[in-house]
Amino acid sequence: MSQELSQIGLSTQKSEELTSKLNNLLSNYQVFYMNVRGFHWNIKGNRFFELHLKFEELYSDALLKVDEIAERILTLGFTPAHTYSDYMSISEIKEAKNFSDANSTVGNILDSFRILLVKEREILNFANELNDDGTSSQMSDYIREQEKLVWMYSAYLS
Numbered sequence: 001m002s003q004e005l006s007q008i009g010l011s012t013q014k015s016e017e018l019t020s021k022l023n024n025l026l027s028n029y030q031v032f033y034m035n036v037r038g039f040h041w042n043i044k045g046n047r048f049f050e051l052h053l054k055f056e057e058l059y060s061d062a063l064l065k066v067d068e069i070a071e072r073i074l075t076l077g078f079t080p081a082h083t084y085s086d087y088m089s090i091s092e093i094k095e096a097k098n099f100s101d102a103n104s105t106v107g108n109i110l111d112s113f114r115i116l117l118v119k120e121r122e123i124l125n126f127a128n129e130l131n132d133d134g135t136s137s138q139m140s141d142y143i144r145e146q147e148k149l150v151w152m153y154s155a156y157l158s
Helices: 012-042 048-075 084-090 102-129 133-157
Strands: none
Touching: 012 048, 012 084, 012 102, 048 102, 048 133, 102 133
């Protein structure tokens, strides 16, 4: 019994399952991006200058990842989620409104990274089962980067 293969030689059925997981990750990244953008705009206090810059780095990186995830979904032959109503209904990361102090913003970022890392590991494992090296590599890179950021932001709060 043969299975239908996509243009890039992956099971179409399994790629559709993977796309669902990637759209979930994309949705979480979009909400994370907006939250960190808000932290950047609204941070106050004696840590303003350092966090204002760090938040800009974070949201710029998140925006790149949003694009990369959407492009991976397209590469797999499917359509990325692209409405905020979809993002808000799918995302486990919830919008963070009126956060302006160092501890609450950094704490929210750490909570968000925990959610993203769990999702990325799930996608990594599923992509490995599918022999999808492209998605596996992408998730592996994200995990490595975010684990280091978790260490750094946790050290900041200590």
